[in-house]
Amino acid sequence: MREERQKRAQAEKIQILLAEPDAKVAATIEAELEAKGFAWSRAATSEEVFLELNFGEFAAALLDAKLPGRPVLEVIEVLRKRNITTPILLLGEEADSQSRIRAYEKGADDILPKPSVAAELSARLKALLRRRSSAPPWVRSVEDLEVDLSARRVFRAGREIALTPREFGILEYLLRNQGKAVSFEALATDVWHQPERAKTISNVVRVHMASLRKKIDCGRPIKLLHTMRGYGFVLRSGNR
Incomplete structure (x- = not known):
């Protein structure tokens, strides 16, 4: 009975897809997500991200910009062409304005340089979710x-x-x-x-x-x- 309640409580949490190849960074992000009441699933490659966002149900995705496999921006672009609207927060190295513009044009919703403070990451994530949930139907x-x-x-x-x-x-x-x-x-x-x-x-x-x-x-x-x-x-x- 206790295990069933725990599973149900986990399923009711906001689900986040996390794709971060650095185990130490991933552990820090996971701890922050758990502290803020989120649940998460992991993806190791850009191909896994593609499959998870195509067939899974996630409130948002946190993606490292240099995942193994296909270039992440190409994957995001294809997802957007398929009308997958899951908010995507891209984690990567400090980028110049042209690189950031390209990421936005491909479909990223926000970009956060690494290393970043976990608290800022969760704040950005909450802002993305808030914007998505409050978007009026006439937009x-x-x-x-x-x-x-x-x-x-x-x-x-x-x-x-x-x-x-x-x-x-x-x-x-x-x-x-x-x-x-x-x-x-x-x-x-x-x-x-x-x-x-x-x-x-x-x-x-x-x-x-x-x-x-x-x-x-x-x-x-x-x-x-x-x-x-x-x-x-x-x-x-x-x-x-």
Whole structure:
């Protein structure tokens, strides 16, 4: 009976995936997690991280930036393309701004240099969980693109992007139909509200779309807005 209660109590704790190859560092992190009431599972390689986050249920993941196996950022990128939204705190050496930006663009939610104080790590982890649990339903995100539908504000990699009302209307429509091809006719009807001009308005749509793509995707390694030749457009995660 006592063992059953202990198992049940463990299962009810917030589950964290920990991937840290240094046994001493891992032990310190585990002690901190236990002290703060978290439960954890271990992964030894980036491949194990991939499998655990694909098929397990974790509130967050703490990943060393140099795990054995595939590059960790590649694994994170693939997970995000699969719409795995588990918050990821990346642990690694002090990085320059470009390295940090690349990590954020690949899908990391936060970065903490090593060595770091265990208390700061748990504080960062709690902040990630708090942000995730409090995210309002009117905020939509794809990769590092975040759109506040209520305030009509758009951010990419944390930087705000100014859109015209028409550009925001197109982006909102594509976002609500994420992954689906949207025709010129649909945009003419639902964004321009001119279904009778569906055939003649396509050039106007293209001009606005080109401007929107430049603002959202220009200079980004991951493109989100794609043309479906002869049909329309699609917003989807990744460069497929």
